[in-house]
Amino acid sequence: MGGVWTEPVVEIRGVDVVRGEAHLLRGVDWTVRPDERWVLLGPNGAGKTTLLQLASAQMHPTRGEVRILGETLGAVDVFELRPRIGLTSAALAQRINPSERVGDIVVSAGYAVVGRWRERYDVHDLTRAAVLMQQWGVARMAHRPFGTLSEGERKRTQIARALMTDPELLLLDEPGAGLDLGGREDLVTRLSDLARDRYAPAQVLVTHHVEEIPPAYTHALLLRGGEVVAAGPADEVLTAPLLSDAFGVPLEVQRERGRFSARRAA
Numbered sequence: 001m002g003g004v005w006t007e008p009v010v011e012i013r014g015v016d017v018v019r020g021e022a023h024l025l026r027g028v029d030w031t032v033r034p035d036e037r038w039v040l041l042g043p044n045g046a047g048k049t050t051l052l053q054l055a056s057a058q059m060h061p062t063r064g065e066v067r068i069l070g071e072t073l074g075a076v077d078v079f080e081l082r083p084r085i086g087l088t089s090a091a092l093a094q095r096i097n098p099s100e101r102v103g104d105i106v107v108s109a110g111y112a113v114v115g116r117w118r119e120r121y122d123v124h125d126l127t128r129a130a131v132l133m134q135q136w137g138v139a140r141m142a143h144r145p146f147g148t149l150s151e152g153e154r155k156r157t158q159i160a161r162a163l164m165t166d167p168e169l170l171l172l173d174e175p176g177a178g179l180d181l182g183g184r185e186d187l188v189t190r191l192s193d194l195a196r197d198r199y200a201p202a203q204v205l206v207t208h209h210v211e212e213i214p215p216a217y218t219h220a221l222l223l224r225g226g227e228v229v230a231a232g233p234a235d236e237v238l239t240a241p242l243l244s245d246a247f248g249v250p251l252e253v254q255r256e257r258g259r260f261s262a263r264r265a266a
Ligand SMILES: Nc1ncnc2c1ncn2[C@@H]1O[C@H](COP(=O)(O)OP(=O)(O)OP(=O)(O)O)[C@@H](O)[C@H]1O
Pocket: 019, 020, 022, 023, 024, 042, 043, 044, 045, 046, 047, 048, 049, 050, 051, 208
């Protein structure tokens, strides 16, 4: 589907999200286009997950406008919109039954159930699931229960499932969390390959760590305290002054062969 849609896939204008006294997001503007791959970066509590919940039609703004894939939240049936969006998050992972098999988890995505094996899937579904499991390195364990997988294998199973419905927008909330160094590097490589695929959907990845940003990601949005510190092309946003501002720590930032690294300034 990616590449067919030429309008912005996400358009957020003047958005506030307020819960009681707390401003989870304040005055947020953000546009994602189909060929863009965004990283959302910011410290704990900055509002990253809240922004992803808006972009995945899981939450409505208190004020402002959210348009996703051309539809305005509040004026669209979110149950028709959500299948067009691939989402992975720790909250979704927790809803997967540990006894469900990897193959079932992936193939059942199109039916909006986690891991329930229907009487029949058509050949197209089964073929697509097999291809995705191959691409994400979980084909060998298609018959294994989810609960027996390593954290990296679980993350890759979830991404394969999120891609199963051929979404126009792919949202990944902290896919690198809990991975060891090898697992992280493997994921960064796979995500970078996906980012370079011109037929792949627009992608948004949430992380706390610049080391987890796949080299082919094009744009970055920095959040702090519910407000946007900066948003735009990755090289213009992932700078020492802006990252220091977002994280409230003086940082040195380097980029080598596409990969970012950051540490506290001397
Ligand atoms: N229902 C709520 N009522 C009040 N505050 C809330 C509510 N939900 C979330 N928050 C607060 O909003 C802030 C933003 O939360 P959010 O989960 O979006 O941040 P985040 O950037 O994803 O954080 P993390 O990196 O720790 O996952 C946090 O301080 C959180 O405690």
